[in-house]
Amino acid sequence: MPAPPSDARLLHARLVHVRPTGDDGVVLRVRPERELPPLRASRFFMLKRLDGTSPMIPRPFSIYRQVDGCLEFLIKVMGRGTRALAEAPEGAELSVVGPLGNGWPDLDGESASWVLLGGGVGAAPFPMLIEASLARGVAPGRIHYLLGAATKGLLYDLDWPRDLAERGVRFLTATDDGSEGFHGNVLGLLERLWDEGELPREVRLLACGPDPMLHAVERLARERDLEAWLSLETLMGCGVGICNGCPVPTRPDGPLGAWGNAKCCVEGPVFSTREVTLG
Amino acid sequence: MVDLAVSLGSLRLRNPILTASGTFGHGLEMRAFTPASKVGALVSKTVTLEPRAGNPAPRISETEAGFLNSIGLENRGVEHYIAHTLPEVAGADTRIVTNIGGESVADYARIAEVLADREEIDAFEVNLSCPNVHGGKLPFGTVPRVAAEVIEAVRAVTSKPVFAKLSPNVTRIADMAVAVEGAGADAITAVNTLLGMAVDWKSGRPALATVQGGYSGPGIRPVALRCAWECARNVSIPVIGCGGISSVEHVLEFLVAGCTAVQIGTASFADPTLPGRIAGELDGELARAGIERVGDLIGTIRDGREAQRG
Numbered sequence: 001m002p003a004p005p006s007d008a009r010l011l012h013a014r015l016v017h018v019r020p021t022g023d024d025g026v027v028l029r030v031r032p033e034r035e036l037p038p039l040r041a042s043r044f045f046m047l048k049r050l051d052g053t054s055p056m057i058p059r060p061f062s063i064y065r066q067v068d069g070c071l072e073f074l075i076k077v078m079g080r081g082t083r084a085l086a087e088a089p090e091g092a093e094l095s096v097v098g099p100l101g102n103g104w105p106d107l108d109g110e111s112a113s114w115v116l117l118g119g120g121v122g123a124a125p126f127p128m129l130i131e132a133s134l135a136r137g138v139a140p141g142r143i144h145y146l147l148g149a150a151t152k153g154l155l156y157d158l159d160w161p162r163d164l165a166e167r168g169v170r171f172l173t174a175t176d177d178g179s180e181g182f183h184g185n186v187l188g189l190l191e192r193l194w195d196e197g198e199l200p201r202e203v204r205l206l207a208c209g210p211d212p213m214l215h216a217v218e219r220l221a222r223e224r225d226l227e228a229w230l231s232l233e234t235l236m237g238c239g240v241g242i243c244n245g246c247p248v249p250t251r252p253d254g255p256l257g258a259w260g261n262a263k264c265c266v267e268g269p270v271f272s273t274r275e276v277t278l279g
Numbered sequence: 280m281v282d283l284a285v286s287l288g289s290l291r292l293r294n295p296i297l298t299a300s301g302t303f304g305h306g307l308e309m310r311a312f313t314p315a316s317k318v319g320a321l322v323s324k325t326v327t328l329e330p331r332a333g334n335p336a337p338r339i340s341e342t343e344a345g346f347l348n349s350i351g352l353e354n355r356g357v358e359h360y361i362a363h364t365l366p367e368v369a370g371a372d373t374r375i376v377t378n379i380g381g382e383s384v385a386d387y388a389r390i391a392e393v394l395a396d397r398e399e400i401d402a403f404e405v406n407l408s409c410p411n412v413h414g415g416k417l418p419f420g421t422v423p424r425v426a427a428e429v430i431e432a433v434r435a436v437t438s439k440p441v442f443a444k445l446s447p448n449v450t451r452i453a454d455m456a457v458a459v460e461g462a463g464a465d466a467i468t469a470v471n472t473l474l475g476m477a478v479d480w481k482s483g484r485p486a487l488a489t490v491q492g493g494y495s496g497p498g499i500r501p502v503a504l505r506c507a508w509e510c511a512r513n514v515s516i517p518v519i520g521c522g523g524i525s526s527v528e529h530v531l532e533f534l535v536a537g538c539t540a541v542q543i544g545t546a547s548f549a550d551p552t553l554p555g556r557i558a559g560e561l562d563g564e565l566a567r568a569g570i571e572r573v574g575d576l577i578g579t580i581r582d583g584r585e586a587q588r589g
């Protein structure tokens with residue numbers, strides 16, 4: 001049976017600060033009781049406050065950044081759990097279970113370019129991935145990061161991707177209301193880049209964002225026969241593989257097809273579209 | 280050092296803390312959080328004869344004071360359990376309890392028979408909350424005679440200890456307890472989840488794809504405590520309390536009410552180190568109270584007429 005990753009632990013942590021970002025987001029900086037080695041982007045942690053303000057079940061969040069022995073999370077306020085975290089006072093005690101999940105595959109410098117598609121707070125796992133790839137010597141010109149949202153304020157923290165753009169990564173934004181960047185969604189933007197010959201037809205896709213977007217990416221990958229990886233955000237009751245609350249249907253003809261469901265928390269959250277299907 | 284050992288039938292446990300079925304994996308998946316050597320026993324998720332795909336998502340939902348689930352007994356079947364889980368738990372430094380389920384009395388008998396000679400298994404826990412396909416899909420554990428038939432069938436094929444895990448969704452749980460004791464159960468686990476549901480009134484969407492599901496966690500503890508107490512008063516076999524337990528105090532409450540051991544379920548989702556930690560705290564807690572043997576506390580609940588006095 002899939003077990004949690006061998007480096008996952010329950011750690012106590014202190015909230016260092018909460019920085020508001022965009023219309024409804026925060027960047028939460030927490031200091032765990034001991035420093036963690038550099039982590040793969042799109043691995044995640046289960047977070048909750050220990051002062052009784054959080055719901056019983058901790059909530060999953062991707063690692064956004066590691067700085068000065070701290071972990072940062074980019075969090076969109078949705079309901080009880082995210083609100084309690086966003087409103088936590090400095091010094092608040094948190095429980096942090098992780099690092100969990102598999103994370104993005106390594107971006108290599110060979111063969112097709114990489115197109116990273118983020119939707120809203122689905123931006124969280126990308127900048128760290130790009131940093132790590134550049135540090136490993138991947139040419140910045142091979143990475144194209146397209147970030148979309150309903151409106152400008154839901155693109156959240158733009159300073160970091162803009163800094164990456166200055167170092168040669170292509171970074172483009174799209175908003176449904178046209179308040180920032182391309183007027184439309186990231187898939188529309190991708191089509192336009194293709195139509196204008198701005199991007200080779202053969203690319204590899206990574207995507208994280210709302211369900212309709214991930215469905216569209218899965219469809220696109222299938223139609224164009226592209227390699228694609230999706231970072232999924234199912235409901236999670238435990239994050240460590242023991243509640244069975246996070247099933248993702250596997251593709252019968254794929255490498256996980258021997259069983260009908262994969263566990264998002266311990267077999268994901270990143271899956272290739274050859275492994276699973278959003279239906 | 281307080282003597283923490285307890286017995287469930289012929290099974291001796293180092294301490295009275297067990298994990299609850301379906302909340303701590305099948306085998307040793309959680310060893311990095313709670314080493315097997317810390318707990319009295321590890322209880323597997325329900326294993327069935329055939330693989331079961333389980334229910335569609337959403338399968339879980341948190342409410343104000345608890346947790347709803349409709350996993351649908353997803354598991355890869357007994358052959359997979361034998362091939363993959365039993366080798367993993369072989370030689371584990373704890374007792375291994377295999378929780379079994381079925382759709383008919385014959386299913387239970389068959390799976391118990393298939394596993395009866397496996398040395399890796401120390402005891403069976405029979406999940407009586409499975410729907411009976413020959414009984415209008417009513418859970419086996421809602422009709423005393425039917426529950427007794429299941430336990431008799433399992434009893435007949437194994438000499439290992441058999442725990443009957445009862446459903447709280449009955450009119451009188453004591454009747455169930457008496458029935459399974461009569462059928463040869465060595466212990467009773469009380470209880471499984473309560474039936475519950477949640478709905479978003481604005482969208483009209485139920486929280487679970489199956490609409491109703493099992494309710495567990497802090498909100499059910501008073502119900503579970505009452506059920507366990509009622510069982511313990513009516514049978515002479517040991518009772519294993521289960522429902523909403525998340526601290527050493529909760530454990531001691533169940534022991535006082537008559538339980539010989541307890542299981543930790545939903546609380547492990549928020550903190551998978553909890554079963555081990557609670558087991559570790561028992562010694563100090565009992566020593567502070569001047570209790571030398573955990574057994575001395577079991578069933579020491581007083582008469583209700585003494586409730587008001589000091």
Ligand SMILES: Cc1cc2nc3c(=O)[nH]c(=O)nc-3n(C[C@H](O)[C@H](O)[C@H](O)COP(=O)(O)OP(=O)(O)OC[C@H]3O[C@@H](n4cnc5c(N)ncnc54)[C@H](O)[C@@H]3O)c2cc1C
Nearest residue numbers: 059060061062074075076078079080081082124233234269
């Ligand atoms: C692996 C993983 C990584 C994630 N990373 C991030 C991240 O970096 N930043 C971030 O802001 N969010 C992230 N999420 C989503 C985040 O966990 C949810 O938004 C959060 O659990 C909502 O909790 P809540 O108590 O505030 O909302 P609730 O009160 O539980 O729910 C409010 C609303 O949010 C929806 N919702 C609840 N849980 C989820 C979920 N897991 N995914 C999508 N919608 C949900 C509910 O259906 C409901 O409509 C991630 C989820 C997963 C599984």
Ligand SMILES: Cc1cc2nc3c(=O)[nH]c(=O)nc-3n(C[C@H](O)[C@H](O)[C@H](O)COP(=O)(O)O)c2cc1C
Nearest residue numbers: 299300301325348406470471495496522523544545
């Ligand atoms: C997600 C989940 C899955 C469960 N799966 C099983 C199961 O497979 N078999 C079983 O007998 N009980 C199962 N249970 C019930 C628990 O073992 C336990 O009886 C119940 O949750 C009450 O205890 P708790 O409040 O401590 O969780 C499950 C409970 C939950 C929350």
Ligand code: FES
Nearest residue numbers: 239241243244265
């Ligand atoms: S979230 Fe519990 S098994 Fe995946």
